[in-house]
Amino acid sequence: MDFQTQAVAARGAAVELATLTRAAKDTALHAMADALAASEGRLLQANAADVEAARAAGTPESIVDRLALTPARIDGMVQGLRDLAALPDPVGDVVRGWKLPNGVSVRQVRVPFGVVGIIYEARPNVTADAAGICLKSGNAALLRGSSSALNSNRVTVEALRAGLEAAGVTPDAVHLVEGGRDVTAELMRARGLVDVLIPRGGAGLIQAVVDGSTVPVIETGTGNCHVYVDADADVDQAITILLNAKTQRPSVCNAAETLLVHRDIADTFLPRALQALHGAGVTVHGDPATVAYSEAVVPAGPDEYDAEYLTLDLAAKVVDSLDEALDHIRAHTTGHSETIVTRSRRAADRFVAEVDAAAVLVNASSRFVDGGEFGFGAEIGISTQKLHARGPMGLPEMTSSKYVIEGDGQVRA
Amino acid sequence: MDFQTQAVAARGAAVELATLTRAAKDTALHAMADALAASEGRLLQANAADVEAARAAGTPESIVDRLALTPARIDGMVQGLRDLAALPDPVGDVVRGWKLPNGVSVRQVRVPFGVVGIIYEARPNVTADAAGICLKSGNAALLRGSSSALNSNRVTVEALRAGLEAAGVTPDAVHLVEGGRDVTAELMRARGLVDVLIPRGGAGLIQAVVDGSTVPVIETGTGNCHVYVDADADVDQAITILLNAKTQRPSVCNAAETLLVHRDIADTFLPRALQALHGAGVTVHGDPATVAYSEAVVPAGPDEYDAEYLTLDLAAKVVDSLDEALDHIRAHTTGHSETIVTRSRRAADRFVAEVDAAAVLVNASSRFVDGGEFGFGAEIGISTQKLHARGPMGLPEMTSSKYVIEGDGQVRA
Incomplete structure (x- = not known):
């Protein structure tokens, strides 16, 4: 699938995800965990190819270490998905509500963003982690991983999508975005299809996303x-x-x-x-x-x-x-x-x-x-910007809100 | 002052504004209202020049109507500032707070954004309105009005700054940004000096700001x-x-x-x-x-x-x-x-x-x-984006937050 096809499919999936019950999402998370666990052998094999290619290209060992998966790290990815299933669902939470003088009721309710793009670097564990957090918060995920982790990411996303399908949820909730820099540029300018972009990585990556995006960005942290x-x-x-x-x-x-x-x-x-x-x-x-x-x-x-x-x-x-x-x-x-x-x-x-x-x-x-440490249970990153979320971002920070206004015929005088 | 000088002055003012008490801000709002009321004659004169120039340039009467001030409209601007003084101050509100298992206390507290840029069209009443909302929420304001309202905006901002000074608050809390398109472009790319941009106007203006900005933008609404x-x-x-x-x-x-x-x-x-x-x-x-x-x-x-x-x-x-x-x-x-x-x-x-x-x-x-209608008392606009604020934006939506974490020597195990 090319990027445009993926983004349109994700937008369609977002409509379905927005109305899934917590139970349905938690079942899907466990199915994703099961599928990922079952693909451990293939994932280790794919990852070994990524690691070999990175070493051959002269990648520093510290980066190779981030790229490398072990059975223990895969267990961590699997457990991360199960842990998400145990967390409360932010979607549908009433942030506040009141009645207007004429009896009209106003409630501000948490809703998913819709489609979230994550742009990240070599750690392939982010793939499962970000997909899980997006799913639990009702968002479709477009995952733009590093080309150095492509083989690992492909096997991971394939497993996650198989898990979704097994749980009766559309696999279009999760996509791995592949291709060159032009595809990253497309993702960064896909207003109307992508609601939010979250870059996870070094200062250079974050700066490039901020500079190149017309889609709203949540910056995650560099910390001096x-x-x-x-x-x-x-x-x-x-x-x-x-x-x-x-x-x-x-x-x-x-x-x-x-x-x-x-x-x-x-x-x-x-x-x-x-x-x-x-x-x-x-x-x-x-x-x-x-x-x-x-x-x-x-x-x-x-x-x-x-x-x-x-x-x-x-x-x-x-x-x-x-x-x-x-x-x-x-x-x-x-x-x-x-x-x-x-x-x-x-x-x-x-x-x-x-x-x-x-x-x-x-x-x-x-x-x-x-x-x-804050007790959020999951974290997509630490925002150092002032808009939307600042500091550690848990599941509620992965949502927007909507005003639901109910009356019985009231009009404005 | 050129834009860069104004932006640096505003950033300095933001440090002072962030720690002003509600009483100090309310006193300043009344002083701004007084100064604006006292300058009514000069403002009407300046506005007449703007209106005349607009008509001479063949501006449609519907736009000229938005541009035109009357004593009643100026009263509205003055009263708007006084109404803001009567509203609660969002700054310092504790959004939530809890203790970590080790006794460390965590509070999420509302703080101002810092420096807010407002880019808007012909209505000169927005100048007083936006400056007042920014001040009450503890933000310094860079006001980028329309060149068609330049004379009106100059007199208004001069009065507002005089009011601030009379109340003992730095006048650098409010600036009128003047100059050509290149200055708008500078404002839109002033990351590090400007924290948020809010365009108020038609779809064309909003699209231009979204496309041209690296500063985070809060879009306000077009409504089909x-x-x-x-x-x-x-x-x-x-x-x-x-x-x-x-x-x-x-x-x-x-x-x-x-x-x-x-x-x-x-x-x-x-x-x-x-x-x-x-x-x-x-x-x-x-x-x-x-x-x-x-x-x-x-x-x-x-x-x-x-x-x-x-x-x-x-x-x-x-x-x-x-x-x-x-x-x-x-x-x-x-x-x-x-x-x-x-x-x-x-x-x-x-x-x-x-x-x-x-x-x-x-x-x-x-x-x-x-x-x-929602009872917010003041509104900077209606956000149609999903990040930060969605729907009518009152004073709390003009703030960010900060985590305040207090312990007595706790460290992470």
Whole structure:
């Protein structure tokens, strides 16, 4: 099927999906899980071909690792679909409702978007994950995966569609969009057929989608997340939070990338913090004031305060005041998750009020900014834009709403 | 000031606006109202120049009427600002909140977008209205009005800025963006400086903004609104609703533009309905089945089922079934407001479930789909898109949200 045919088929499927009961969708999710589990052998084989081609093309091992599937990873994909079946269905939820003075009833009700396009990179597990989240939220999915995962994605989508069919749901709810860059461009400009685009991947991918799309886009996050250690911080707490935010999983968007330290606490905090970071294998890239505290600190280049390392590296800077910290964050934030460590209520209140980000944390690790940690059960990504959804996006964020207005003949005077 | 300078100043103002109390904003709104009232003479003079230039350029009288200000219209602008002061402030509202198992508290709180760009056509009253709504919701406003209203807009914005200053709020909260098309293009691509763009005007303007913007856009509505009279409709009710939806104010987006009639009720309904429409001065453009009922019905051209007349014209068609009505609406809807008149619960339920629009009405006039009628107090427009806000947009729809996460040292395991 070419893209246009797929998009039209998805639009048709969306009409059916919008009125499916939760029970029907959950049955379909389990059938998709069953079909995916049954195709494990073929999927591993297809994935081995993708991995071999990637290695032959000189792809870095870190990317090959994201691409590679194992029986355990496939189990994770299968279990992910079953977990979605256990979650509440957002569709049909009444957001709010009231009566007009003349007795007309107004209800704002959650409805699916319709057709959702997902543009993503090498991880083939996203294919099952995104298809499942779209199905549970009543949306048809156009999955535009990476060409490097094409064989894996084909087997996965084939299994998912077979599962849908076995459950009596139209397989046109899920499509793998194949082809060159021109097809991505078609997807990005398919207004009227595609309701929302969600890019999942690096900053370059997201920028390209934002620039090229006329379909509305929900950006998911790049995170240059700051930890600001205030003059009034509890030093032990600050070290614990910093270490967790930086090292618990450095490759993700809610990991810390920049440390700001108030000058008044630097003498107490920095020697211990730098030692702990060094012990955890973190390379600190510091301003001259930070460098002065340890030989292990390397001087920070001018662009490092804008870096999203995603590695065991951390930019660091000593600031003269809360105001300087706020200014620094304002200049360098990607609007993801920003943290203050302080015992001062006034400092915490100002930080919370003035920092413009999806999440602002006081005395807690930014690693909590996550759909799973929030208890959402599923997460399509973390939005760093301000429209529609900001922060972790669960199933309700995958819906729009509709006003249902019921009367018995009322008209406007 | 050139656009870049204005946008940077607005971004700076947004930092201040985000933390203003409701009392401070309400004081500013009254000061803006006072200043606007005090400048009535100068505004009428400036507007007379705009009107004269428009007439000299051969502008149609209907557009000149939109452009023209009168003391009564200026009173309306002034009162609009005072009315905003009486409305609740959405900023700071806690949308939801909960505790994580480890005691960390999570709250989702409403915050302003930051900087909002409004691109609009000839009505100079939008200038005060949009500036007021932005201020009340804590947003800085970049107002891109029509060049035909430039003199009126200049005097208005000067007064609004003077009011802000008198109230001790930065005047950089409101800017009039002047210049040619290249400046509009700059505004549409000012990512990082402008958070949201809201076009208000005809379909052409909205399409141009959607196509040209990299800043996220909230589309406001074009409405090809259908009234479907079901086989089980109460005929009197159907006629009353149809007449109200078509004629109460034909020039607005929630007015009816297309009538669909079930064949089984056509003999009873159409002769009376067509007579009533004719009596109200409505020209009906019908399919052959409708034409057969009255000599006053003119044959509908092939594109008329997609027309947003905004005049006393109505397209009409007889359909064989609810399914045909749903298919017709699916093919021609602009996603604004769609109405069914029926006593059948089953037909109403299917219509509500299957029609994909911002508002779906059962036995009520689509003229109720309006921020004022909904009790919102203020309305920036009616969104016909699915992202962020759908339907009438009040003050809460002019906000984003932020997660505030507070702990006492918790980290992720």
